[in-house]
Amino acid sequence: MDFTYPPEILAFQREVRAFIQDHWDDEVMDVRREGMAQLVDTPKRREFMKAMAAQGWLGMSWPTEYGGGGMDGMYEYVLNEELAAVGAPYIGKGVGIVGKTLIRHGSEELKQEFLPQILNAEIEFAIGYTEPNAGSDLAALSMRAVRDEENGGWRLTGQKRFTTSAHFAEWYWLIARTDPDAGSKHKGTTLFLLPMDQDGIQVTNMPTLGDERVNEVFLDDVFVPDRYVVGEVGKGFYYVSEALDFERFTLFTVSAYVKRYEVFRDWVRTAEVDGRPLRDDPRARQVVARLATAVEVAKVHTLRTIAKAAAGEVPNIEAAMFKLWTCQLGQQVSDAMLELAGPTGVLRRGSPDAPVDGRFEHALRYTVVDTVGAGTNEVQRNIIARRGLGLPVNNGV
Ligand SMILES: Cc1cc2nc3c(=O)[nH]c(=O)nc-3n(C[C@H](O)[C@H](O)[C@H](O)COP(=O)(O)OP(=O)(O)OC[C@H]3O[C@@H](n4cnc5c(N)ncnc54)[C@H](O)[C@@H]3O)c2cc1C
Structure with a gap:
């Protein structure tokens, strides 16, 4: 089995690397933001996305009839991996979640309004699923959408929480309950697009x-x-479940984890702890070798996920396994950093003795966040157990 990229993908990877160098800006590329480096949350980051749009790199895997490139998903994957590796923003919510769901289920009117704006990097989205009493069990959501027949639409009232990007996004992609008497909590919900x-x-x-x-x-x-209802009224939960599979896959890249591991590995090669070179410590070698192996497994998980997506299928078990493994890997690397660094590992950025300018301490805190967004580790395991292994449903999650 050959795990190397074909020549055309390698050529594209070189092209992306050259583009990144040509557009290098420390305010745009910042690995210290870890997974949140993906956000297009400053004017400079927007400019960078526009430059990517001008390259035709947004929507590469979308069908050509919608302005996409009609290309293999591998290109999008390589693009995101290269961007994530340097802490640059990358294609996520617009292209990966909203765009792909609209292409599959949106009305022609919605496609015409939103797809070109996404391709041109003109708008940003926030995703509104989680509520105070609906997180892992999203179907418990209680935001109400009440029919306004007179004006031809819906009136939304309620609270969402943990919404990334809501403080700068133009549009809110959110789910609300349109029929509380639908008979099941999974039914009677609808997906909307709302100007912020x-x-x-x-x-x-x-x-x-x-x-x-x-x-x-x-x-x-x-x-x-009504024109901002996505798909059919009452089927929101179904669309969101599918969009979450895209999200696990689109928003979670492996290269940032690989880079963090490489920072750690290089530190072990050169650091001294208690006056002795760390590389001479047999325990340190064991830890690094174990993590090096886990990194290779993570890369294969990504390839399995992308292969399924490239075949036109929705990678759900693969994406769940990928997210679970890489988030655990992120935590393992952070734990190892702190374990081997000793007390200095917990020093924050800016402290003179902090290893790698406080990256260890910050990574330890950030990696907790990774294991929650887009479904917690327990939820990923439930997906694997239920959809992959046919084991019984756990509380409907
Ligand atoms: C940084 C960050 C960004 C986020 N961005 C967004 C966003 O943009 N939009 C959005 O809608 N949401 C977002 N979220 C919310 C995220 O999706 C939820 O936090 C997540 O789904 C968990 O829900 P909860 O916080 O309500 O925890 P709960 O669902 O209450 O879970 C609490 C604990 O119980 C466990 N648990 C729950 N149910 C089960 C079960 N059936 N079996 C086993 N264990 C279980 C969980 O794993 C967890 O450990 C974000 C979260 C974070 C941390």
């Missing part, structure tokens, strides 16, 4: 352990016209 710049929407900061911002979003009788 209107009365009745309040966004407040929720700081995370990893130093990055997420938000609480309060909606008070916010009107959404």
Whole structure:
């Protein structure tokens, strides 16, 4: 079995690397933001995405009839991996979640309005699934959408929380309950696209352990016209389940984890702890070798996921295994950093004795966040057990 890229993919990888160098800017490329480096949350980061759009690199795997490149998903994968490796923003919510779901289920009107804007990097999205009483068990969501027949739309009231990007996104992709009497909590929910710049929407900061911002979003009788309903009324949960499979796959790259491991490996090669070179410590060698093996496994998980997506299928068990493995790997690398560094490992960025400028301490905090967003580790295991192994459903999750 050959795990090397074919020549055309290698050529594209070189092209992306050259592009990154040509557009290098320390404010755009920042590995210290770990997984949140993917966000397009500053004007400079938007400019960078526009430059990528001009290359035709957004929507490469979309069908050509919708302005996409009609190309193998491998190109998109390589692009994201190269960007994530240097801490640059990459294609995520717009192309990967909203765009792909609209292509499969959206009306022609929605496709025409949103797909070109996504391809041109003109708009950013926030994803509104989680609520105070609906996280892992998303079907328990209680945000209400009440029919407004007179104006031809819906009125939304309720609270979302942990919404990344809500403080700068133009559009909110959110799910609400349109029929509380549908008979099952999985039914009677609908997916909407909502412009963020209107009365009745309040966004407040929720700081995370990893130093990055997420938000609480309060909606008070916010009107959404029928044209911004995604797919069929009542089928929101079905679309979101599918979109979550895209999300696990699109937003979680392996290269940032690989780079973090490489930082650790290089540190072990050169650091001294208690006056002795760490590389002479048999325990350190064991730890690094174990992690080197886990990194290779993570790369294969990614390839399995991309292979399924490239075959036109939705990679759900593969994506769950990939996310679970890489998030655990992230934590293992952080644990190993702190274990081998001893007390200095917990020093923060800016402390003179902090190894690798506090990356260890920050990574330890950030990697907790990784294991929660887009479904916790327990949820990924439930998906694997239920969909992959046919084991019984656990509390409906
Ligand atoms: C940085 C970050 C960004 C996020 N961004 C977004 C976003 O943009 N949009 C959005 O909608 N949400 C977002 N989330 C929310 C995230 O998806 C939820 O936090 C996650 O789904 C878990 O839900 P919860 O926090 O309500 O925890 P709960 O679901 O209450 O879980 C609490 C604990 O119980 C465990 N658990 C729950 N159910 C089961 C079960 N059936 N079996 C075994 N264990 C179980 C969980 O694994 C967890 O350990 C984000 C979260 C973070 C941390």
